[in-house]
Each structure stands twice: as structure tokens, then as C-alpha cells.
Amino acid sequence: MMTAIDRMFLITFVRSYLIVLISLISLFIVIDVFTHLDDFVNKPGGFAASVRHIATYQGNRVPELFDLLGNFITLIGAAFTVAWMQRNNELLPLLSAGVPTRRAVRPVLLGAAVTLALGPLNQQFVIPEVADQLTMQRDDPNQAKAQAIMGAYDASGIHFEGFAGYRKELKVERMCVTFPETSPSGMLHLFAEKAHFIPKNGDDPLTGGWLLTQTTPESFEGDLPTNLTVLGTSRFFVKIQDADYDAVCRGGAWFIYASTTELRAMLIDPEPRRRGKMAVLFHTRMTRPFVGMLMVVFGIAVILWNPNRHVIISSGLCLATSAAVFLSVIACKYLGDQDVLPAALAAWLPVIVFGPPALVALDSVHT
Numbered sequence: 001m002m003t004a005i006d007r008m009f010l011i012t013f014v015r016s017y018l019i020v021l022i023s024l025i026s027l028f029i030v031i032d033v034f035t036h037l038d039d040f041v042n043k044p045g046g047f048a049a050s051v052r053h054i055a056t057y058q059g060n061r062v063p064e065l066f067d068l069l070g071n072f073i074t075l076i077g078a079a080f081t082v083a084w085m086q087r088n089n090e091l092l093p094l095l096s097a098g099v100p101t102r103r104a105v106r107p108v109l110l111g112a113a114v115t116l117a118l119g120p121l122n123q124q125f126v127i128p129e130v131a132d133q134l135t136m137q138r139d140d141p142n143q144a145k146a147q148a149i150m151g152a153y154d155a156s157g158i159h160f161e162g163f164a165g166y167r168k169e170l171k172v173e174r175m176c177v178t179f180p181e182t183s184p185s186g187m188l189h190l191f192a193e194k195a196h197f198i199p200k201n202g203d204d205p206l207t208g209g210w211l212l213t214q215t216t217p218e219s220f221e222g223d224l225p226t227n228l229t230v231l232g233t234s235r236f237f238v239k240i241q242d243a244d245y246d247a248v249c250r251g252g253a254w255f256i257y258a259s260t261t262e263l264r265a266m267l268i269d270p271e272p273r274r275r276g277k278m279a280v281l282f283h284t285r286m287t288r289p290f291v292g293m294l295m296v297v298f299g300i301a302v303i304l305w306n307p308n309r310h311v312i313i314s315s316g317l318c319l320a321t322s323a324a325v326f327l328s329v330i331a332c333k334y335l336g337d338q339d340v341l342p343a344a345l346a347a348w349l350p351v352i353v354f355g356p357p358a359l360v361a362l363d364s365v366h367t
Contacts, residue, residue: 005094009085016084017077017115021137024073024227025065029058039138053141060133063126070119070200071292071326078112083311086303095331101304108184108300115275116292121287124259131257135167135249143167143221144280154243156227157182162208162210162248170245171301175212177238182224190228190236191216197245203263205229209239242266260285265287276343280336284329291329294358295322301361325354 002010019087033040035056042052066073082105091303094104127134136143149172151161157180162172175195179188193214200208206229218234227239247254255263255278263282267275299318307313328350336346 005104006107007221009081009104010111012084013077013081013108013111016080017073017111020073020080023065024069025062028065028069029061029091032061033058033344036138043141046090056133056141057136057138058316060130060136062223063130066122067119067127070122071116071288072322074112074115075299075318075322076291077115078296079303079315081108081157082300082303083315085254086307086314087311102362105300105304109296112296113289113293116289116296119288119292120260120285124261125338127257128259128262132167134257143282146173147249149248150250152247152304153243153251154242154247158225158227158243159238160243161250165245165249168314171195171198172197172245172248175210177210177212179225179228184223185220185225188220188225188228190238192236199244205239206231206237207216212236212238238296258280271305276339277337280333280346283344284333287347289350290355291325292356295325297358297362298322298325298354300362301358301365304365305361325350328353 040054043049043053045052062318070093071329085104091104095101135147137145139145140147144166146164146166149162149165151159153159157340159178159180161176165172165176172195173193177190177192179185179190181187190212192212195213196211198207198209198211208225211231215234218228224230229239231237243353250257255266259265261283262286263278265280267279298321302318302321302363303314325341332341332349336341336343341349
């Protein structure tokens, strides 16, 4: 049952969380706008068009910034709430009444759990919707300029790379297509001066793939890959599974913008090429709320260990402890990406290592 004191502490946490959220994201946006001001202004349409461009570009980046800073925002909000409670002696009457410290800070932990759950929801529903806009250049609101093509593997094993791409037309210049050795024709190389991506349209067999023109070689003899269709001299159509324009543009790490359910579906695919990093990312998303909660528990425990310590020192120790947890997550993810650690272990190792100490630290808080 939630008491009036619990509601007060919970409201204090929510207020602190919103203040930190708005402040940090606004700070990042302001720095980015003024650092790249020339890319946003002096556009056709005058001042109003520049404002719309800034609002659209930065608005699309808010989910990405929240994904990057979500755990730290919750940590800072919880730490500030507990430190403020301690500084104003709001815990002392509760302790005098026999209420344990762990019970007093329970509303803060509850609020932290709720806000940490927003991270997976943001990854699942929001970021995939704005993934195309996240690759937009600051000085190209109409997406008409050429952009670098990083290249990507299709789930069928075909590798695509190109010289330059035009998102507005879904066109790539000088595309190289390499079919794997497992194809009926063996390893096959195909170069096209121009390639257009044709989105899937019902049961039309010449959609959902790349139309290649002005190709070298102009034709092939013998068996061809099943997903390659000859349309004429120097004209081919390559059917793909997931290597669309966005995937080829974003490069080998294009799946970072995919939803968690899409990641799971791609991991089920038997093609092993991107399996390592994709599996690490999937398991990291599973452990992210737990890592965030460990950071909050550790931070609160550090602040409450010594009630007589100055609030600035307590906050500094809180951030240092949480930074150690975060750095261990980065290190384990790197080892997982390099296939040094199994994907599941790379994601769960920080939870396994820091979980018990965090619970012991919270349990040892003076009551």
C-alpha cells in the first residue's frame, strides 16, 4: 500500500527525472544546432524553412538521444532525489519512527523501474519508425544529395556495396554485387553503373530487390543464382531478403535501428554472417533494464552509506560507481562483438558480476 510519504517521494523522483531528461536532451540539441549552424540555415524558404528543418531533424533525434542517455537520466534523477531527501533530513523522522531506509526509498526504486522500462519500449516502437530520418544529413532535408554507401550483407549471403547513393530516388551508383560460394553458380561478381531499389509490391516478382543496369559482365553462361533474374543485355534483377536501400546505406551495423522482435526474427535465420554482433545486441537489449537498475541501486546505496558525507562527494562516488558498471558493459560488448565471449555471456556478465554486490550494498545501508 502506498502512503502519503511514498507518493511524495515518488512525485519528487518524477519531477527530478523530468528535469534531468529535458535538461540533458535540450543541452545535446542546442550544442548540435550551434555546432552545425551552417548546415541548418541559409536554405531555400528563408528563416521559416530553416526552423522547420531544425525542428524536424532534432525531433527525430530525440528517441536516439533518449536511447543513449536513458539509464543515466534515471540514475541521476534517483540519486538527486535520495540526496535531496537526505540533505533536508526527510529520512530522519522516518528512521525515528522505525521505518527502515530501504523501505523509505522504495518509491524511488519503483519509479526508477518504471522509467527504465521506457528504454526497451523506445527501442521497440519508436526508433524503428524514425530510422530513415536518423540517417538524414543535416544539410540535406530533402535527401537529394549523394551519401556514402557502407555496404551490407543480405540474409541470403549476397554482399552489396556502392560508390554513392541517393535516398530520394533509392538509387546507387556503381554498385558491386557479390554472390556467395554456396550459390548454384559459385562465387559470382556483378558490377552495375546504376542500381535502383524497387520496394516490395504484392506478388510482383520484379519487386523487393535491386534493378541493375549497365552491368559488367553484360551476360552470364551456365547456372545462375536463384535470386538473380536476367532482364536483357546488361540488365539484371536481384531479389533480396533484407538488404534494402537503408541496409546498404547504413552498412554492416544497419540492424542497430531494428526493433527487438525483428532482431530475434533475423537471428532465427540460418545465415550465420552477421550472427555475432546481432546476437550481442539482442542480449544487450534484454539486459539493459537490469543494468540500469543495478546502477540505480549502487548509486543509492553509495549515497546512503554515510549520511554525514557531503552531498557533492556522495554524488561523485555514485557516478564513479555507476561509470564502472557502464564501462564493464562496454568492455563485455566489445569482447562479444569480437567473438571472444559468447553473445549471451557478454551481455549478462556485468549483471552477474555487479548484481550480488549491488544487493549487498543496499542491504547494508544503515536503517
